[in-house]
Amino acid sequence: MSKLTNVTKDEKKMLRKMFWRAFTLYTAVTPAKQGASGFCYSMMPFIDHFYKKDPEKKKEALVRHMAYFNTTIPLSTFIMGIAASMEKQNSKNKDFDANSINAIKSSLMGPLAGIGDSFFWGVLRVIAAGIAVSMGSTGNILAPIVFLLIFNIPTILVRYYGTFLGYTLGSTYIERVYQSGLIHILTKAAGIVGLIMVGGMSSQMVKFQTKISMSMQGASVLKLQNMLDQIFVGIVPLLLTLLCFYLLNKKVSINYLIFGVIGLSILLSVLQIA
Amino acid sequence: MMLYEAIVVSLIVIATVGGAELLGLTMLNRPIVIGPLVGLALGDVQSGVIIGASLEAVFMGVVNIGGASAAEPGLATAVGTAFAINLGGGAAIALPLAIPIGILGLQVKTLLYVGVIGFFAPVFDRLAAEGKERAIIGLHYGAWCLQWGIYGLLPFIGILAGSSAINAFVKAIPPVIMNGLNICGGLLPAVGMAMLLKLLWDKKIYLFFFLGFVLVAYLKLPLVALAVLGAIIAVTIAQRDYQISQLTKKMENAPALATPSGSVNEMDSEEEDFFQ
Amino acid sequence: MIVALRVDERLIHGQIAMTWSKELKVKGIVVPNDEAAGNEMQKMALKMAVPSEIKVLIKPVEEAIKVLNNPKAASMRMLVIVKTIKDALTIVQNVPDIQYVNIGNVGKSVGGNKTELSSFVLLTDEELENLKRLVELEPKTALQVVPSAEKKLAADLLGQLKK
Numbered sequence: 286m287s288k289l290t291n292v293t294k295d296e297k298k299m300l301r302k303m304f305w306r307a308f309t310l311y312t313a314v315t316p317a318k319q320g321a322s323g324f325c326y327s328m329m330p331f332i333d334h335f336y337k338k339d340p341e342k343k344k345e346a347l348v349r350h351m352a353y354f355n356t357t358i359p360l361s362t363f364i365m366g367i368a369a370s371m372e373k374q375n376s377k378n379k380d381f382d383a384n385s386i387n388a389i390k391s392s393l394m395g396p397l398a399g400i401g402d403s404f405f406w407g408v409l410r411v412i413a414a415g416i417a418v419s420m421g422s423t424g425n426i427l428a429p430i431v432f433l434l435i436f437n438i439p440t441i442l443v444r445y446y447g448t449f450l451g452y453t454l455g456s457t458y459i460e461r462v463y464q465s466g467l468i469h470i471l472t473k474a475a476g477i478v479g480l481i482m483v484g485g486m487s488s489q490m491v492k493f494q495t496k497i498s499m500s501m502q503g504a505s506v507l508k509l510q511n512m513l514d515q516i517f518v519g520i521v522p523l524l525l526t527l528l529c530f531y532l533l534n535k536k537v538s539i540n541y542l543i544f545g546v547i548g549l550s551i552l553l554s555v556l557q558i559a
Numbered sequence: 560m561m562l563y564e565a566i567v568v569s570l571i572v573i574a575t576v577g578g579a580e581l582l583g584l585t586m587l588n589r590p591i592v593i594g595p596l597v598g599l600a601l602g603d604v605q606s607g608v609i610i611g612a613s614l615e616a617v618f619m620g621v622v623n624i625g626g627a628s629a630a631e632p633g634l635a636t637a638v639g640t641a642f643a644i645n646l647g648g649g650a651a652i653a654l655p656l657a658i659p660i661g662i663l664g665l666q667v668k669t670l671l672y673v674g675v676i677g678f679f680a681p682v683f684d685r686l687a688a689e690g691k692e693r694a695i696i697g698l699h700y701g702a703w704c705l706q707w708g709i710y711g712l713l714p715f716i717g718i719l720a721g722s723s724a725i726n727a728f729v730k731a732i733p734p735v736i737m738n739g740l741n742i743c744g745g746l747l748p749a750v751g752m753a754m755l756l757k758l759l760w761d762k763k764i765y766l767f768f769f770l771g772f773v774l775v776a777y778l779k780l781p782l783v784a785l786a787v788l789g790a791i792i793a794v795t796i797a798q799r800d801y802q803i804s805q806l807t808k809k810m811e812n813a814p815a816l817a818t819p820s821g822s823v824n825e826m827d828s829e830e831e832d833f834f835q
Numbered sequence: 836m837i838v839a840l841r842v843d844e845r846l847i848h849g850q851i852a853m854t855w856s857k858e859l860k861v862k863g864i865v866v867p868n869d870e871a872a873g874n875e876m877q878k879m880a881l882k883m884a885v886p887s888e889i890k891v892l893i894k895p896v897e898e899a900i901k902v903l904n905n906p907k908a909a910s911m912r913m914l915v916i917v918k919t920i921k922d923a924l925t926i927v928q929n930v931p932d933i934q935y936v937n938i939g940n941v942g943k944s945v946g947g948n949k950t951e952l953s954s955f956v957l958l959t960d961e962e963l964e965n966l967k968r969l970v971e972l973e974p975k976t977a978l979q980v981v982p983s984a985e986k987k988l989a990a991d992l993l994g995q996l997k998k
Contacts, residue, residue: 308582313702313741316673316954317680317943322584322699325683329692333593344690351687351695353943354844358583388870391944392877395848396884402853407564407758410586414619415589419614419782424605428612429592436586469740469887473800474793477767481789485772485782487752490616492745519776525746529753530760536983539621539629542750547743554739673954758853761886833863833892834907 292453297328302370304448306330307362310354319355324365331369335376345383346372352387356394357401359443364393366451400472408479410436415486422490491522495559561722567600569594569715574631577707590614590636597640606649610640613650614657617747621661631668634794635661638714645722646729651740656725660717667713671706679732767792837903837932840915842923843939846871847884847891847916850939850981856889858982861914861963863890867899868918896922903930920958920965927972936969936976938989952992955980967993 292300310323336343356364368386375381413435421428491497497509513520529542553559571593579588584594591611598607618632639657646652679702686694732740756768771789774780780788838859843851846866856864864885871877872895882891894902896917902908903915903926917923917932920941927933942949942957949957956978958966966989970976976989 302805308585309699310583311736312581312583313676313683313699313706314580314672314678315680315683316677322683322702324686324694326696326699329696331705332690340690344688345686347692347695348684349691351683361583365836375736388874388877391845392871392874393880394879395845398848399852399884403758405584407755411619413586414589414591414615415782416786418612418615419621421591421594421608421615424609426595426604428608429595432589432591432751433586440584458613467801468810468883470797470800470804473761473764473887474797476759476761477764477793477796478786478789479755480761480764480767481771481774481792482782482786483752483755484768484773485757485775485780486616486619486771487768488772488775489782490748491752492748493742509844517776521773522652522746522749523772523776525749526752526756529749530756532754533757538983539750539754540662542753543617543747546746546750547655547658547740550743550746551736553742554735559742757857760857761888763888830892830902830905833890833902834905834911835890 293450295334296452299334300366300369300452302326302330303365304362304445307358307365307444307448310358310361318351318353320361321351321354324352324354324361325350327362327365328368328372332370335372336552341375346375349383349387352390354390354394356398357405359440360397360401360447362444363447363451364390364397366448366453367393368451371454400468403472404475405440408475408482409439411479411482411486415482418486418487419489445542487522488519491519491526493521493525493559495521497558561719564601564641564645565715565718568597568637568718569711569713571596572601572634572637572714573707573711574767575637577703577710579633580707581703588633590618590632593633593636594640598644599665601641601644603644606644607640610643610650610653611636613744614639614653617654617657617751617794618661620751620758629665631664632661634664634710634713638717641714641718642722642725642729646726647707648729650744652729654744655740664713667710671709675709676702676706708816716789836909836911836962837913837915837930837934839935839937840917840923840926840933841937841939842918842941843916844918844941844944846918847881851914851916852884852886854981854983855914856885859912859914861889861912863892863911863913865899865903865913865915866891866893866917867896867915867922869895870918872898900926900929901920920962920969923952923982924965924969924972927969933973936964937975938976938978939980950996952989953978988993 300536306329307323309326310320314320315322325347328346332343332346332350336346350368350432368390371381371386371389375383386541413432414436417428417432420431480528495513496510499507499509517523529546532542533539574587575593575596576588579585591614594609594611594614595604595607598604598610601607612638614632618630618635621629621632635657636653638660639653642656643649643653679698682698683695686698760768767789771785773786774788775782838861839855841855846868847864851864853870855861864871866881871881872893878893881893885891892899892902899915903913915926917926920938923936927936938956940955942959942962943955945959947959949959950963951957952966966976970990973984974990977986978989978992979986
């Protein structure tokens with residue numbers, strides 16, 4: 286963090302405060318304004334500091350940050366950092382257009398949510414849960430701890446450094462990252478890890494064994510499961526997963542799918558197939 | 560005894576499902592965390608972990624993006640696990656109980672979100688305009704207490720009132736259905752995986768799904784190894800992509816040797832690129 | 836070919852990048868928006884949100900209309916996202932053959948007196964008038980947040996308001 290040299294001690298302190306407060310972004314989430322109160326709460330250290338002597342401007346700033354805000358939480362501190370650096374300029378410079386602060390906020394929150402949702406929900410959580418589930422299914426009580434650590438260590442680091450990056454580098458940083466094409470490369474790479482994990486999990490977690498067997502003249506037994514395994518190990522789980530995926534794409538509702546699978550399982554049991 | 564259970568389970572629900580809102584996206588509200596916690600409270604961590612893991616596999620695809628969701632896995636796991644441990648039934652019991660509870664939980668959560676907390680939005684606005692910081696902070700946390708205090712009543716009432724009924728119901732399940740539920744525990748993760756696939760599927764990289772499947776099906780690779788392997792593949796590909804993008808950028812910056820002139824229609828370069 | 840015209844005040848975000856673009860199998864997203872087109876940073880941010888194989892074009896409304904009427908546009912599956920119902924109306928008046936007019940998230944970021952059409956759609960009086968005119972031109976205009984959500988015809992909801 287060599288860029289932090291021009292951040293004063295006070296500012297560092299406020300940034301840390303903001304980082305902690307940002308955890309509560311959605312604490313009082315409302316349909317109309319989503320994380321507005323959390324955003325405003327997180328910005329308060331800066332608002333108090335920059336507008337100490339001007340109660341009217343302080344009220345304006347509070348109202349400004351009580352506006353609709355919605356993004357993936359780990360990336361929210363980055364936007365808060367940018368907003369804080371803009372509040373600093375606004376407090377110093379009379380010609381600064383305060384409306385641009387909310388304009389930047391709202392233009393960033395959508396795209397960052399798009400990237401953040403797919404990375405944090407789609408990849409990081411999937412890796413963490415995959416590993417934890419395979420540990421937990423054998424009764425290993427470390428599973429939940431491993432799960433929380435794998436997910437939260439990177440997430441909290443992103444939150445922490447995001448706060449500082451947003452404040453010091455601000456919007457120019459986004460421009461650079463975008464122009465280098467890095468974002469698309471990283472999204473693709475993350476998607477690859479995610480897909481490999483989902484593939485592995487489908488094989489490990491979707492389980493099916495058929496009981497059907499044919500006895501030939503008493504002694505030799507032909508088990509259907511062995512025959513299936515010779516075609517392709519895990520062929521039933523694979524096909525079932527792909528079938529569900531196909532049905533989801535055909536807009537079959539998830540709840541129907543779940544009850545369909547329950548029905549299917551009971552049917553398999555009644556017919557003595559499995 | 561029942562009262563103790565009801566209180567403990569609802570405290571766990573408040574701490575995890577509510578805690579996840581208080582500490583934003585920390586994944587406290589996932590089955591793999593709640594199952595073991597409920598197990599710990601009821602004196603059977605081992606079963607809690609196993610049930611938590613199997614519910615996580617089912618609910619893994621339940622994500623909350625842009626407010627679109629299917630069930631609330633937290634309440635589902637807490638109550639499902641509590642009943643399963645009480646009845647000694649394991650994941651096969653937890654699963655059919657958890658799913659309807661999860662759907663109900665989501666309904667109540669949405670109701671609270673729209674019908675209770677929703678009314679605070681204008682109050683927040685007014686407080687901000689009046690510059691009352693302390694009141695904003697108070698309401699910020701107060702709204703949380705209110706919302707999750709109410710939500711916590713759900714498992715409390717559910718366990719107190721439902722125990723004997725559910726006990727009788729579970730005992731009445733014939734073995735053939737019980738076996739079906741066991742099979743179901745194995746098959747249901749397919750739905751979760753399908754939902755994840757929907758999130759990640761991309762024409763350029765979908766083959767990696769099959770790579771992961773084969774590596775585990777045939778080589779029995781543990782998922783930790785698979786994650787490391789996946790990361791290595793991804794980094795290698797990212798490096799190549801980066802080189803290629805740098806190269807193309809150089810080519811684009813180099814003076815164009817023979818560009819077929821596209822000046823026939825009046826498109827600017829941005830537009831031209833869009834239709835390529 | 837314009838597979839959908841969506842009104843969404845957040846323009847491109849998670850719901851668009853993750854669900855709509857996949858559901859509709861679009862090759863390109865056009866964002867007719869005067870403000871965004873003039874702001875390089877916002878343009879970057881919007882483009883960044885979308886998977887790399889989908890092209891994004893951000894243009895002022897009038898220029899975007901020209902692009903949408905370009906003969907080349909007919910062979911490309913496109914999603915058009917505007918910020919307000921007013922912009923949607925302008926597009927519908929000037930561009931033929933829009934397969935689906937979708938109202939997503941509207942009105943949460945603007946102040947003033949608003950009518951609640953659904954929890955995602957809050958309309959000022961002016962936007963309400965615009966919606967009425969839009970429905971006259973495109974009777975199938977519907978409210979739908981994500982593809983898996985229920986489609987509600989705007990005409991029906993407007994009809995209920997009058998009662």
